[in-house]
Amino acid sequence: MTHLKPINQKANRVVDHVKAEAEGPVKADVVALQQTTPQQPHFPLGCSLVFSPGWEADSTGGTAGLCQPVERDIFDCHIGCFWPAQVPDQLNHAPDWTAKCASAQKDWRKLDLVFPG
Amino acid sequence: MRARIAGIAGGIAIAVLPLVAAQPPQPPQGRRPNAAAADEGIPITDPDVRLACGSCHVADDKGRMTRISYRRATPENWELTIRRMISLNHVTIAPEVARKVIKSLSDSNGLAPEEARPTMFEAERRLVDYTYAGDKDTHDLCNKCHSMGRVISERRTKEEWAGLLSMHRYFYPGIDGASGGFRRGGGGGGGGRGGNAAQGRGAGDGRGDNRQPYERAQDHLASAFPLMSPEWASWSAAMRTPKLAGRWAIAGYQRGKGPIFGELQITERSDTPDGFATDGKFTYARTGDSVSRKSRAIVYTGFQWRGRSADGADDPGTWREVAFIERSGQEIKGRWFTGPYDETGIDVTLRRVSADAVVTGTDVASLKTASSGQRVRIFGANLPARVAPADVDFGQGVKVARIASTTPDVLTVEVDVASDARIGPRDVSLAGSTKSAAVVVYSKIDGIKVEPQAGMARLGGAAFPKRVEQFEARAFSNGPDGKPNTADDLDLGIVNAFWSLEEYTATFHDDDIRFVGQLNEAGLFTPNIDGPNPNRSGNRNNVGDVWVVGAYVPPGSDPSAKPIRGRAHLLVTVPLYMDWDYREVGR
């Protein structure tokens, strides 16, 4: 369609229809194999949906994009209160959670489970 | 554009049409003078509550304590609040006083049955696919950190909703920004200026609405879940301790293990108000193992059963019970669960039993056409001693050939199914009692489905507890239209499948399957140990995501045929470092 320029939505649908008819019914709806925008991934209930880059799962629903090992970055989440429901937050519930170990990746066994309240 | 118009038309002119070049918008809306504070609020009369909470929550002349009288919630939410008072507001309160306060507030400021029913999955710690349909923005905002179950278990006045959100922003200042998205400009500078501009345009959503995300959620919640409701008005009047003492028939289902049937006795406990005790036994229909257990429970708000197994032979109180007592007092439905993440659970229905017979269900879920002598065990209570084959009715084309054995709670029969028997669910009736859709007659197994489709396990065992995930394979038939995943598909119940793991290749050099953990022949996945793994590249944890594949060979199919397969996605992830479990409710 070089001479006529579609302007409104209906014109675009007419052009698509014309193109589809030209290619014959079969090819009309060939869906190329290429990466279409991924559908919203499914997260089991209970997963935090904050992705920077994510706690239980990354934004693609998997673990490839997670901070690994989690102990390497854990203190950054702790003092940033980034996942208040998942990681003890330094402001409120666990001010001295890191007292027993300065480098989490080395002495992660000393980190304890926090029961708020 | 004439400046005067912009002045008179106030903010809307700017906010509505983002096209308008950067004009001096009007100052942000200050705190709006709240509407004539509707004079609603539930007076608190219980002396324990007045004593425990009165020092900060002062009561007005009508006995309404600030904050407390303007909120209604489930027992679990009340416990969360009281635990925050202790951890963050430096309140000292003895455990038994706290339990009394939770009980009293759940009764005087609880939810009505109709309001509580959609929230039960939260208290039952059930992993369901819940999406709050009332307002997408509110869902996206609240669901970032915790399940919407906690939000829909609240009823508050407008000021109380505002107070709740201020609490969030006061204790967790980070959530204004990237981690919570409470404010639009949060991390990147308000109004889309400053910092890097790509972060959210600040000019509202084009409908003249320049409120921040949390303000919009706050307004929605205030109108969708107000304090007063006709349901609560009628229930708070009708509420009383339910009469539950007596015999109850148990019918339940545990994923991976199949149906359970049994019986228990509920008795009233004199030592605690609205307290009950149960004592009974149930058997796993597919294996015959039987479990006897006792439990103690308290009923909140007249219909919320919260219990905990107690001094049973093999169970020192690790199983908890959350159930909903139907208004008729004839049926109690809920979930018994255990495990550090409450992941192992039985969906339980208790039905009151008088003298006459009750059929609660069958051990097999489906019967194949053109088969004879299929053994079916029918469970129930007060089943008649002498039964003739004709007394047991499975409907057209399904005939009881022989009565194998009869006891008061199990009747074993052998059944012949005609080749032309109609396909579909069938009711079983015996001695005047009918169990609807007890079995499904099918002609061919077309495939199997693995449940849950999105499983989650958490590493543990070193510093933190493990979270296991139980899988189950269920056979299905495509039903009359012959096409899978359509409304007329028939679920044929649990089958014993051969289980295996397969790499979910999210990346090209994915090696999760070697580290995540084991899946046993019963479909139970046990994750690996937590902590950095020195012999994995980059000292990574043993996390990963894998396929869980079930393969099943239907009985009587020719040996050369390939097994029918089904699979599900399993996310094996890091542990939770905080445990928000409700420990006081039901004590």
Place this chain on the structure above:
Amino acid sequence: MITLSRREFHLFQAAGRDFLYLVPSAAIFALDQPSAAVLNVLGNASRSDDDIVAALAGRFDEAAARAAIRELVEVRAIGYQQRPDPVLPKMLPMAAFPLNTMVLNVTNQCNLACTYCYEYGEDKIVDTEHGKQSKFMSEATARESVEFLLKESGPSRIAHLTFFGGETLLNFPVLQATIAYARQRAAEVGKTIDFSLTTNATLLKPEIIEFLAENQVGVTISIDGPQELQNRFRVFHNGAGSYEVVAPKIKELLKRHRSRPIGARVTLTSDTLDITRIYRHLTEEMGFWEVGFAPVTTSPQQQYAIGEHGFDKMLGQFRALAHEFLENVAANKHHGFSNVKDTLEEIHKGVSKAYPCGAGLGLLGVSTDGDVALCHRFAGSDAHKFGTVRDGIDRETQRAFLEDHHVADKTDCQKCWARPLCSGGCYHEAHVRYGTTTRPNLHYCEWIRGWTDTCLQIYGELSERNPDFLARFDREEVKAEAVL
């Protein structure tokens, strides 16, 4: 010899180019020189391909001419005599069409007595003075109407509830209770209800304004313009003008209620035909975001009716304000002339209507007793009753109505190029003018074609000078029009 001839379209010029508005598909194409030349050469005659190519030999090479012809055939602007376009079957919308908008007449009383009012003047359909109808809708009926809306809105997640009257705010308590009830019931069934109302602004007390702002209720104010135009017809029962009462209240509303844009609705009569002055006053002095104009609905013999001559004057004034709209929007500035904006949206979406509006289909009116009517202008009239909110829509009556009022049965419209957008015009206007809702409104065909052509030209200009403005309509929420 196979000859080509023109099919149905309307040619218009904008931004220095030729545009094609195809009928009945309502598609709009911009033509380049060769394609415009082909149409020009073809004219109303029928000529073969080669004939046209030869006629254009001087100006365009053969390839360009043939390509232009092929494309014009593909979009059905022109076609071969031997292969006429298939006649479009008359398709009725699906049986249970989801109800999108419900207009609730919460009262049929009014504290004003506008001379031209269609509910009280000689043209009234229902005698609300001594009729059997109750004067105020009860809260129970309002609740039943909400249940009716939630049930009839079927799969759609969003439904619209508009409060109307008489004067809506006379029954404010019921309005308040209905909003609270509707919002909670909608949340329970997983839907959202959007609220709006029309009022004459005389009763806008501060706490009512507060309520409307808190609950994000869309507000439309009926007002005719500056003081002497407003007071000409919009008077109290004692004849006193209403401008002095409503002006301060409207300003207070506009200052306080900012979560929804607030529009003014002007009724034009032969005596108050001064559109630009009214627009200036309502937007600049008063502060309205948007202003919509509509000629008064009346039988011809009333002296305030806009006669034949009046329509030309009105069209001229509409054109002037429309061009001001164009200049503003082209320079990315807001302009509040809503008649143009609404028509541009329909043009952009390529709406091709089988019915003039959603009445009886996606929109229904409810009278104070809970009778469901074709639309709020027919509320309470037994002749246009579609059932009641208690026992639902009488599908048989609805199907019969849709059968009789389809544009395919309006012979006068078959040849008119504006039918995809007009489709015969307002049922109430036809009823008042010709005594039946089935007749097309022949008395304003010229005006409609003139106005549609103006809007098409503005659309053409904007497609060149500010396409982003039009792109915004792609994201707007689609209204449940009966789209062919």
Place this chain on the structure above:
Amino acid sequence: MRTLLCLLLASVALGAQQQAPRISGGNGVFYIGGYPNLIWIMDETTEKVTGTIQLKTGIPRRMQLSRDRTRFYIIDATAEKAEVVDIASKSTIDTFTLTEGNKRIRINSLEPDPTNRYAILLTRSGTKLRDRVEVGPATLLQYDLKEHKVMRTIPWPDGEERDNANLTFSPDGKLLYFLGNEILIFETENFTQVDRWDLSNLEEGLGQVSLSFGGFGGLDLTNDEPGFLTTAMTVEDPVQHRRMMGVARINLTKKDLEFYTIGPAGGVNFVLAPDRKHGYGLESAVDRYQFWTFDLDQRRVTSRTEFAGRPRMSLKTSSNGRLLYIYNAGATIDMYDAATYKYLRTVTLDGDMTTQFYVVPRTRP
């Protein structure tokens, strides 16, 4: 016999590897804050810790080097306490907090004026009342560092409250810039707005420009020419609507900006090399990590190389531009050869890092 042979070969290989000369990053000094409540000072050549500064206010979270490079302004993890540390004497010379009684004032960012007389604080208050809490609006304060008192509240430009503001002073301290797609310029006598510089439509036809001013830890001007600011920008052209990545070199004082685009936009941040002729970029997406090199003279991307990276990395160049440092959280700084992107070695601290990482060259460039 075979094992002897293998042994021989192994030792040879080992030997060979050792001879390669150990590339050093230059003679700068590293400063990083971390657990427990201290700042490590390391020598770039030896890559050893040469000293620590013990902080009084708690875990350091944000660390800002003063314009004259004599002191650090540090905000602690609770964002309520600020501390000023003198680098030469390695000691704390001032601490202050605005929190009093039940009213917590959280300082989200702190920008000292070049003469270290006062600082602009972006704060938000949170007050705990008897039975409720109140969260205040974000406010900009001018705080007198000597008198420890708030000199004034600076009204938000355009009256619109912002949650964070990217601020920088002009070298002479007379002007304060609000950085963003539209740079607002305030004089520092009584903070009235004197100018506005709209960068979003620089040239007709160029389309919508958006600039990013420093990722985690804000702006790092150490390698930049004084008064200049080199940063990455993205552009969406109005005709084809394609998004392109480019480099912008902003001269704030003269309100002049040179820019050029170098390729399609992608998630790459941008770091200026000390020689100001090169820039390095880091792209990290799930399962794909790449180093980018930009040649600022030729105005194009010279190379992109994949490497074994991890989420949440930050990139810095060494003071002589020959090494690339990968850091951010955890206790390790990985060294890569800037020319070949080969991984060289890792320096491990004995505590996790919590602030940004400063590489301060000893001699002024």
